[in-house]
Every structure is written in structure tokens, then in C-alpha cells.
Amino acid sequence: MPPPIAGMDRVLHKVQPGQTVGQIATIYHVRSSDISYWNDIHKNRIRAGQNLVIYVHKKKGAKTTDSTTIQQPSAKTVAVKQADSGEFVYYQVKSGDNLYLIAKQYPGVSSDDLMKWNNLSNNSKIQPGQTLKIKKIN
16 A cells, blocks of 8 residues: 555545446546556456545545545435536446437537547447546536
């Protein structure tokens, strides 16, 4: 486990089924490469139930207890969580969802937009439990 980082709070995140390193990085506003480094992850391979150490900036308001914060966003929390800038909302994929059906729930959003914002290609498959970021359209 990496040593404490000045100006950062240590957070433990329990990986949920379907989550990727990139999705977790989006939730905490950090780089996926940092999560991989902090947790000695190779090829971004993680598994459900695994605990990951994540360092977040103290100014983001993380609460700590003995220098460790337990933040495990629930499916409901992740579905409505907004980035600090308020630019994105997050949607947790449910069984039976596809990009078209998800996009229809957000006026002005297309399947192509979802693919761009989430670095997906035409042959990418979304999985239940996966978190997608969706840009707010005013």
C-alpha cells in the first residue's frame, strides 16, 4: 500500500460488479493510471469485492477517520451523482439497457454522445453495473 500523500485523503473503494478502473477514476475525479499505480494493478484488471486505495484532494471535502475514508457509492448514489463542475451526471447501467435507450432518457443526448463521453467504440458492450457519464444539456 502506498504511503500517505500530502494534501490528499485516503479513500477505500469496494469495487462493484461491472465497474472498471476508468469508471472509478471518474467517480473520484482522479486518473485511472493513478489508481493502477496506488494499487499495483496491471492491465486495469480488477474484480468485484476488491478494495482499492484512492487518494482524493482534501479540498474536495472527504471526511476521514484515522486517515481512512470509506466511500462506497451505492447504485442509487452513482446514478445521480454530479461532478463538482455540475457538467456531468452519472448513470448506472441496468439489465436490458443499451445506449439508445439510455440516451432517450436525456433530452438532446444521442448514443454517439454517450460513446464519446465514455470512450466507447461501436463494438463496445455495456454491462449492468457499469457507470456512464452523461453531459448535462441545457
